[in-house]
Amino acid sequence: MADANPFETLINDLAKEIYSGKIGPHQIPAELSLRIGNHLNSALNEAIPPLKFGYTDPENRLAAKLRANIYSFAAAKSLEEMKKYNQLLLDNDGKVKPFKQYRDDCTKAGLVFNIGHLKTEREFALASAQTAVEWQQYNESEILQWSTIEDEKTCPICGPLDGVAYPKNNGFWKKISPPVHFHCRCRIIPAKETNEALMPAHKSIKDNKIPPYCQNNAGVTEVIFDNNYPMMNNLQKSDLSFDRTYNMPTAEHIYSTNEFKPAPEPSSPEQAYIDWHNMAKDAGEFDIKDLNGTSIHFDQEFYDKLLKKRTEGRWKMIPAFEEILKNPDEVWFFKGRIVSEQAENTAYIKYYKDEPYMIIANYDRATTAYPVDLKKLDAKRRGILMHRK
Numbered sequence: 452m453a454d455a456n457p458f459e460t461l462i463n464d465l466a467k468e469i470y471s472g473k474i475g476p477h478q479i480p481a482e483l484s485l486r487i488g489n490h491l492n493s494a495l496n497e498a499i500p501p502l503k504f505g506y507t508d509p510e511n512r513l514a515a516k517l518r519a520n521i522y523s524f525a526a527a528k529s530l531e532e533m534k535k536y537n538q539l540l541l542d543n544d545g546k547v548k549p550f551k552q553y554r555d556d557c558t559k560a561g562l563v564f565n566i567g568h569l570k571t572e573r574e575f576a577l578a579s580a581q582t583a584v585e586w587q588q589y590n591e592s593e594i595l596q597w598s599t600i601e602d603e604k605t606c607p608i609c610g611p612l613d614g615v616a617y618p619k620n621n622g623f624w625k626k627i628s629p630p631v632h633f634h635c636r637c638r639i640i641p642a643k644e645t646n647e648a649l650m651p652a653h654k655s656i657k658d659n660k661i662p663p664y665c666q667n668n669a670g671v672t673e674v675i676f677d678n679n680y681p682m683m684n685n686l687q688k689s690d691l692s693f694d695r696t697y698n699m700p701t702a703e704h705i706y707s708t709n710e711f712k713p714a715p716e717p718s719s720p721e722q723a724y725i726d727w728h729n730m731a732k733d734a735g736e737f738d739i740k741d742l743n744g745t746s747i748h749f750d751q752e753f754y755d756k757l758l759k760k761r762t763e764g765r766w767k768m769i770p771a772f773e774e775i776l777k778n779p780d781e782v783w784f785f786k787g788r789i790v791s792e793q794a795e796n797t798a799y800i801k802y803y804k805d806e807p808y809m810i811i812a813n814y815d816r817a818t819t820a821y822p823v824d825l826k827k828l829d830a831k832r833r834g835i836l837m838h839r840k
Contacts, residue, residue, distance in 0.1 A: 468480075475533075479836075484522075498577055501744025585639060594642045597612045597639060691835065693833060736748065739773050750816070784834050785798065794813045809828075
């Protein structure tokens with residue numbers, strides 16, 4: 452029989468580490484954050500099936516952006532949980548509780564965070580992602596209508612919005628679209644004519660008392676949990692490093708305690724370019740699905756800038772591209788400068804026997820790839836952890 456709380460063992464282990472001082476209140480337990488992120492990501496996969504879309508489909512990039520936001524929220528939520536678990540250490544008299552009492556209190560709090568709240572957050576993520584997908588399917592001048600399910604569950608927020616209709620390019624939709632609260636069942640549907648009189652745009656948010664964290668259109672912003680969402684500001688207080696934040700070992704320690712297989716390598720630079728052109732075929736470009744099913748695009752610009760000059764031995768990575776993306780050891784999402792641009796990036800890291808390889812993509816387009824000096828790798832392991840083996 453499955454545990455009533457699948458997080459219980461994990462929370463018990465965290466309680467031991469917190470109680471013994473092995474992990475602090477401002478650190479993110481990697482396993483907790485990833486488990487939350489994976490659960491919410493299952494909602495995204497339900498709304499946007501991961502293997503259904505290719506690079507040229509707008510849903511491909513949309514899914515990559517929403518996924519990065521989901522794992523960012525998971526990290527923020529994990530910080531909130533750690534804050535709570537550390538508060539539970541002391542009793543009402545300010546004394547440290549006996550471990551058994553502390554562990555039981557953490558288990559109860561974890562049940563609220565990771566069963567009750569997480570179920571609601573998954574529903575919210577699913578509804579937001581579904582709205583975002585539908586939004587992209589309408590043209591800019593199309594008239595859209597708010598559709599509320601009218602029954603005994605209809606709430607005071609959604610009831611007055613039923614039937615309101617504006618063109619897609621009207622400002623009304625920029626800050627208001629389903630879901631506008633937890634458990635919202637509303638949708639946007641096509642309409643034949645406008646119906647603005649029911650709810651003037653400037654009054655919709657104020658009069659309907661829509662929570663700040665629901666004043667969002669995921670189809671426009673391409674985020675589900677925006678900065679107004681509870682807990683998201685936790686990330687602003689963290690440096691999001693692999694060690695200080697995630698309590699993960701250094702790359703040198705990982706190599707000293709594990710054995711890795713050799714990287715697949717071509718016999719010569721000439722063979723590497725043959726491999727590239729075999730993948731690219733006549734188009735000169737190609738896509739590779741990553742571990743989440745996102746199509747990562749390798750274009751001619753990538754080839755010309757990074758591979759054609761045969762510098763830094765990057766050509767030898769070509770046969771490993773697919774394995775790095777499909778079976779990475781770590782994946783990090785971060786905002787920072789790559790090459791000459793300030794961008795939002797995903798770093799795929801694969802540990803091989805002689806050296807680690809890394810591919811960096813701007814959501815769904817590969818921007819750079821290179822073998823990483825082991826001593827310099829830790830500086831790259833930062834941001835939001837989205838995967839680790």
